[in-house]
Amino acid sequence: MNRIRQFSYITRFFLAAFLLIAVAGCKKDEEDFEPKLFLENEAFSVANTSSKHAVVFLTNQAWQAATDVDWITLEQTAGEKGKVNLSFTVQENDDDERTGKITVTANGVTQQEIVVTQEAGNRDDIYVKVGGTGEGYSWDEATSLENALAIAVSGNTIHIAEGVYTPTVTVTGGEAGDAGDVTFEISKYIRLRGGYPADATEGSEANPQQYKSILSGGGVAYHVVTVSAPKTEGQKVVLEGLKITEGKAGAATTSAKINGTNFRRDYGGGITIGNAVVDILDTEIVDNNSEKNVAGLYAFGGSVVTIHRSKINNNNSAGNAGGVWISESVANIYDTEVIGNSGGTAAGVHGYPEATVNMYNSVIADNKGRSYGAAYYIRQNSKGLLVNCLIYGNTSTSANGGGGVMLYQDNEATIVNTTITGNAIAGPGGGIYRRAGVNKVNIYNSIVSGNTQKDDGPDVDAYEADAPAPVVQSSVLGSIAYDATGEAIEGASFSAGTMLTEAYVPVGENNPALEHGMSTDDLTRLGGSLTPAVESSMITKDQQQKSRSGLRTMGALTGGN
Incomplete structure (x- = not known):
């Protein structure tokens, strides 16, 4: 470790x-x-x-x-x-x-x-209840969450019953006199699994939808959860079935040093992850705040984070990045919501610098920005992949641009089976915007239309007049439909107002988004050529897991069976 x-x-x-x-x-x-x-x-x-x-x-x-x-x-x-x-x-x-x-x-x-x-080799499971004072090795002898984290060794699973848990232990390298330095620190390769009933007994099963295991910062903790177990081959931390809420990252640019890594107090109100490998499953990271940057989730220092079936919603930052910030790290995000967050630059998802942010079957919606890139923003030698994603209703009051997807300073984004619509900003590029350096965008079988931007400009725009043209195949940009070779289809015209339902499903006669999309064979070949590759079982279905077989439908949703 x-x-x-x-x-x-x-x-x-x-x-x-x-x-x-x-x-x-x-x-x-x-x-x-x-x-x-x-x-x-x-x-x-x-x-x-x-x-x-x-x-x-x-x-x-x-x-x-x-x-x-x-x-x-x-x-x-x-x-x-x-x-x-x-x-x-x-x-x-x-x-x-x-x-x-x-x-x-x-x-x-x-x-x-x-x-x-x-560390010792004891891998017995540990059980936690609110007010637990036992040894922790059964539900009858449940212990506190702080004690469970203290006695846990790599390989343990900590089972957490329904209730609200507030940290009282100071983070490693923190200041005992600083009330914000309390956190639930995960320094071992363990699994935290919530969602058990408050009166759990032997044989009780987890149901996070019914039983909420809430880790709360109480509006005081700089980070509700701190993952400090540094990367070791074959090891990872797993957070499952939890609600992480009411963290409040501070304003001061100071850090607690753990294992040689500086964990900044002003980044990551909900959870901060430094030089770690973490899986987050069926977890809510919601209603956290930051007096400076990134209120929800912050991953940095070479971390690898994988998120499934989770919610990163309603986090509010006084500075940049409301929901997610991935810094010099990799995030793979599946079947997850990033909704209703607010911040300056990158109110929803932020990748900067040298980050990789791949999202699949996910929704980025209703995030409210005050500067660059309201929804999904990558910057400075970062890479992104969006597959079967729906990006809508994001807004920014700034003239800097980038409502749905924004790239700033030498990045590459590939967009597949994705719908970007209904985003409204005061600047250019309400759908996709590129600025500074060489930013490459590849758009396949997607819809980028119906966004609102400055001076009724194009949905897909760039700051530099000589910016390289995006690669566009079998997609709609604004009102123009493009075929598999990237040529505009003569006589075809798209209107987001009449050719998308309120649920963003393509409909209507003479709708190019229903007629000129990729076949499942085309998509399978495309998926195999991407980095990382996308399996046929994913790319040939829509966001709701409905088959695209026999269809030529662009965008995240097909309305199929």
Whole structure:
């Protein structure tokens, strides 16, 4: 798990600089050097599963390494001077917590020790009820959520009964005197599963629709949930059947440092995820706030987040990103709502910088922005894929543009089987807007029409006059229908007002969105060519899982069977 206690970055910088000068600039013979050995990591806490880690150190002498336990294996035991990245593996632990040491020696003289602590192998389930005071290993002896998180080890499932749970424990690296630093911190590879009845007994089954397990920040916590379990191959955190609400990210640009990662207090009122792999299933992230940026979900630092059948709704940010912000991370979002959020730039979904945000069978609607990109916005070398998505009713009061989809500064978005309509903004490109750098847009079997923008401009627009034309196949942009080769279809005209129902299903005679779309064979071939590939079982159905077989319908909804 690599829970690492590190030197400060400033200290390490000066130590490294000193060592490099000693190694490169000294005119004495090597045997006259004073041995130097500087560790980057003084301690590790690792999961109870088999895993691989690395010791990083600097030395101006030949080095040797050894361990005092048989469950730690070093990749090398000796080497030459310089910066060294020494890999080691730990074996799975099925017993109690255990500790071992790795000793590194420079030229047989200067010695440093790294302590490796591996968590216990107990993987029993843990049970939580409001007011629980038991040991936690059955419903009859249910414990509190704070205690469950404290005793949990990787592989545990924590079952959470109906009720409201408010954090009282200060986040790692936080300030005990700061009321906002309380959170439910998940530092192990565990599953939190909610939705059980308040009086759950052995055999009770979860039903999150009926029984709400609510994690509430009480309008105080900077983050209701903090996921700090850093990435380890084959491991992930799972949040299932929960409601995460009433978080309030702060205004100050300060951080709590966990495992060398800075968790900013002003980002992520509902949940913040740093350098972690997380699955979010059947969960609501709703009614959270931020005094600065991103009120709902914030994932950063190389995180990988997968979301299924969830709601990220009604989160309100004083700054950018109301619902979701993915930063230098990957998000794959399925069958999920992002509705009714508000913020400055990117009121709905925000990917910036170098983010990947892929959405499938999802709805982005009624988000209210005050700057760039009301619904789905990616920026600075980011990538996005929208499949079977419905984007409607999003608004922005700014003249900066981008109602449905916006790309800013060298991005690429691919849009398939998607309907973007009914978005209204004060600037250009109410459907799709591109600005700054080279932004590539690929549009397949989709409808981008019926949006409102400045000066009655086009639904798909770009700031730069020389911006590359989007790739358009078998789609409608504004009133114009395009065929499979990207050519406008002579005599075909589309009107969103008369050719889409109130539920955004294409209807009517001579509707090009019903006649000139892709066949299921076309879609299957397209899905296989995309990155990431989209399985035929998904791309040949609409957002409501209705088959497209025998149809040529563009957009997210077919009205089929």
